[in-house]
């Protein structure tokens with residue numbers, strides 16, 4: 001059964017057909033977003049697209065085009081009468097120049113609707129294209145929040161991975177070509193008008209992608225839950241995301257064809273995206289970005305490697321410990337009378353278990369890093385925007401200590417709370 005849910009912010013959500021199992025709810029001051037969830041929900045693309053425009057640009061990557069997803073999307077759009085152009089050159093970790101190429105292609109057409117189909121990179125390319133096409137300039141001009149003065153085109157987001165949650169965010173993460181700094185470019189007008197969550201589309205991803213995107217989504221849930229911007233509205237999304245992701249990651253690892261688990265992961269990742277939209281992230285993401293920039297470590301692996309040690313560092317703060325403990329209680333990892341201290345330790349242990357199931361590297365040295373690189377990594381981590389929202393203050397010297405701990409393989413089996 002397909003569920004069509006209207007995310008009308010500041011109001012309770014009304015599902016048009018049976019809201020069972022659709023725990024979308026939100027608070028905030030953003031514009032409306034419609035979420036369509038269910039196996040084969042991509043078949044609704046043409047119907048929803050023609051309500052928003054009649055000339056569409058479909059943004060995706062070459063791999064998804066080969067997998068046949070783009071062809072299907074094109075078919076639904078054209079059968080509903082939309083004239084559609086395909087841009088299938090979005091790249092992993094999109095850059096200002098790759099987004100510019102998409103915008104230049106779009107400029108040669110007369111589109112009035114954008115559809116982003118793929119992982120976070122394709123959806124962010126679609127969003128970035130929207131900024132440049134409607135407001136001009138370069139992506140750096142939109143680094144920050146609310147810098148687009150002109151109206152933007154409606155966007156439909158269709159994720160094919162359960163990871164970034166970009167489909168529920170008004171931010172595009174675009175890297176500067178020269179500095180490799182990831183620029184978070186956000187504007188409420190860039191939020192997708194419609195998001196289609198079809199778990200069948202996530203079946204085509206390789207197991208490695210499932211692991212990397214799933215762990216990234218887990219980190220989104222846990223970092224947004226404790227960051228300094230966390231609030232009651234974002235916390236509800238963080239908790240829902242954590243429950244869904246923690247409960248379904250093992251199933252998508254062991255039984256990749258499990259549609260129910262895939263659907264729950266997709267919902268979980270979207271909740272995590274909605275949580276970030278209403279709050280922020282923290283130091284695990286700050287540590288991850290320099291690893292990606294310097295040695296091309298996949299984002300999910302970089303975040304996963306950094307997450308437990310950052311959680312241990314943060315849980316020295318009682319307010320953070322209490323949030324972690326509640327999450328451990330929500331998933332019944334501990335009894336209700338377990339102390340915050342013990343419950344938060346158990347939660348960190350559970351995260352490590354999930355990382356083991358993902359079969360990720362356990363140290364920076366396994367990824368080829370050496371001690372001499374750490375000061376530079378730490379400097380770069382301290383400059384990341386996300387670091388400013390970490391619940392405990394971060395600076396280069398603290399990042400240096402955390403990276404140093406991660407360099408050594410056996411540290412991964414030690415108690416991280418004693419590490420700093």
Ligand SMILES: [Fe+2]
Nearest residue numbers: 216220285303
């Ligand atoms: Fe992430």
